[in-house]
Amino acid sequence: MNLITKTTDLIAFCERAKKESYITVDTEFVREHTYWSQLCLIQVGLEKEAVAIDPLAEGIDLTSFLDLLQDLNVIKVFHSARQDIEIFYHMTGRIPQPLFDTQIAAMVCGFGESVGYDVLVQKFAKISIDKSSRYTHWAQRPLTAKQLHYALGDVIHLRIIYEKLLKVIGKDDRFHWLEEELLTLRSPKTYEVDPYRIWEKIKAKSAKPRMLAVLREIAAWREIKAQEKNLPRGRIMQDNIMLGLAASSPRSSDELSKMRGLSTSFLEGRRGTTVLELIEKALALPLEDCPQVRSEIASPPGTSALVEMLRLLLKIQAEKYHVAQKLIATNADLDIIARSPHPDVPALEGWRREVFGNAALALKEGKVAIGIKDHRIALIPIEG
Numbered sequence: 001m002n003l004i005t006k007t008t009d010l011i012a013f014c015e016r017a018k019k020e021s022y023i024t025v026d027t028e029f030v031r032e033h034t035y036w037s038q039l040c041l042i043q044v045g046l047e048k049e050a051v052a053i054d055p056l057a058e059g060i061d062l063t064s065f066l067d068l069l070q071d072l073n074v075i076k077v078f079h080s081a082r083q084d085i086e087i088f089y090h091m092t093g094r095i096p097q098p099l100f101d102t103q104i105a106a107m108v109c110g111f112g113e114s115v116g117y118d119v120l121v122q123k124f125a126k127i128s129i130d131k132s133s134r135y136t137h138w139a140q141r142p143l144t145a146k147q148l149h150y151a152l153g154d155v156i157h158l159r160i161i162y163e164k165l166l167k168v169i170g171k172d173d174r175f176h177w178l179e180e181e182l183l184t185l186r187s188p189k190t191y192e193v194d195p196y197r198i199w200e201k202i203k204a205k206s207a208k209p210r211m212l213a214v215l216r217e218i219a220a221w222r223e224i225k226a227q228e229k230n231l232p233r234g235r236i237m238q239d240n241i242m243l244g245l246a247a248s249s250p251r252s253s254d255e256l257s258k259m260r261g262l263s264t265s266f267l268e269g270r271r272g273t274t275v276l277e278l279i280e281k282a283l284a285l286p287l288e289d290c291p292q293v294r295s296e297i298a299s300p301p302g303t304s305a306l307v308e309m310l311r312l313l314l315k316i317q318a319e320k321y322h323v324a325q326k327l328i329a330t331n332a333d334l335d336i337i338a339r340s341p342h343p344d345v346p347a348l349e350g351w352r353r354e355v356f357g358n359a360a361l362a363l364k365e366g367k368v369a370i371g372i373k374d375h376r377i378a379l380i381p382i383e384g
Contacts, residue, residue: 002049003148005057007064013044013051014064020046022075023068024158025096027084028138028151035226035233037087040138045155052148056141062091069096077162079103079117079154081185089191097186102158104181105165108174110322121157124164129153172322177351181327193227195220199291202239206247209290213282215246216291221278249279306338310360312370316377317356328356337364 004010017023024045029037042053042065055062069076069088076096078084080103089095106115111123118129133150169175184190199219204212222236229236241261250256256276257267266272282290311334318325329347337343337360348357359379362368371380 002051002152003143004051004053005060007059007061010053010060010062011064013053014068016049017044017046017068018071018074020074022077022100022162024077024155024162025069025084026078026151026154026158027087029083029087030137030139033232035230036090037083038139039087039091041143041151043151043155045152045159047159050152050156052143052151054143056139066092066094070094072098074098075100077102077158079120079158079161080114082190085185086191089188095186095188095191099182099186100162101182101185102161102165104185105169105178106161107324107327108177108181109165109168109172110318110324113324113326115324117154117158117161120161125157125160127157129157174351177323180350193223195223198223202242204243204246207293209287209292210283211246211249212291212293213285213289214249214279215242217278217282218242218245218275221274245275245279249283250276251279252276300339303338306364307334309363309370310334310338312377313360313363313379314356316370316379317359321355323355328352329360334360337361 004013024043026043027039028041028043029039031037039055042055042062044051044053044065053062053065054060066088068074069092075098077100078096079101081099081101085095085099102120103115103117106120107113111120118131121127121129130150133147136147138147169178196216199212199216202215202219204215206212218237219242222233222242225231225236226233238261241259244259244261248255248259250259253267253272253276256262256272262272311331314325314329314334318328329345329352333345333347336345337347346352347360359368363370363379366382368379368381371378373380
């Protein structure tokens with residue numbers, strides 16, 4: 001197995017890689033005890049060789065490989081690329097380009113939602129993958145021959161998948177569909193975390209603006225501390241403790257000491273003082289600057305039935321065009337289309353409008369119906 005542990009070998013390999021039209025890339029990492037992923041191995045596949053690069057090797061300089069990721073003449077092919085790209089973006093502030101994701105391409109080609117790599121390997125390479133090494137501890141050294149064999153297989157088989165998918169996408173003329181889907185992966189916003197939006201991911205039972213303002217401040221503080229210390233969020237403060245603080249909003253050290261789950265070192269140290277300051281800051285905000293949770297608008301009569309009709313339409317159109325339902329529209333999209341007089345959702349934009357959006361609006365407006373035609377479910381125009 002070809003394991004690169006020296007900078008000179010890596011530079012030589014990257015020079016060879018620059019001559020390729022595309023390379024396949026995968027990573028192995030661990031994240032159980034850190035905020036940021038710890039990169040443990042980089043696998044790269046060329047036409048006639050595949051290598052594993054050890055980023056933990058003493059003295060190795062990854063600059064030549066990171067520069068290769070920016071070479072516009074070489075396409076970087078990943079499968080389910082988001083976590084891999086997040087690692088490289090955190091390291092360099094840059095997103096690999098040009099970029100191709102076989103999981104997204106497979107969804108465009110109708111292989112289902114978030115299709116797994118092993119499914120595509122079985123489909124296109126006719127190989128069953130030994131998954132026994134998937135959850136090994138990749139930060140431990142030395143790596144075994146079995147681990148390296150498993151890791152390199154990811155980029156070797158990925159070349160077959162990529163070339164097969166390219167043919168399907170070209171045959172069905174769906175490159176413009178794929179380009180729209182890759183925009184999210186290519187956007188820096190995908191990998192940047194706004195600490196003051198983290199509270200939105202925490203399930204709060206109350207929708208009171210003041211309580212949510214406190215939650216926002218504490219959640220932002222926790223996020224920033226987790227990043228600085230490179231620790232999981234829960235190691236800084238658990239969600240349930242933050243929710244308790246937001247609900248009770250203690251104003252003094254004595255009140256704070258009565259909260260469950262806070263250690264003596266927390267209460268008596270700088271962290272306790274900081275939390276009280278954050279609570280005061282949130283409670284002093286003008287009401288209009290506090291988070292506001294929109295109350296649900298009453299649904300028009302028949303909305304639930306219309307949502308079910310739209311769900312059936314989605315299934316019909318997904319089967320017709322051989323594309324994953326999830327890629328066309330989400331349940332939230334269907335709900336908004338049914339409820340809103342002027343829906344503004346991704347399902348009504350770009351290629352999705354061609355495949356589903358126009359038909360969905362026609363169904364909502366009573367211009368078409370779902371029925372049986374020639375023994376098959378079909379959309380039937382309504383005359384009138």
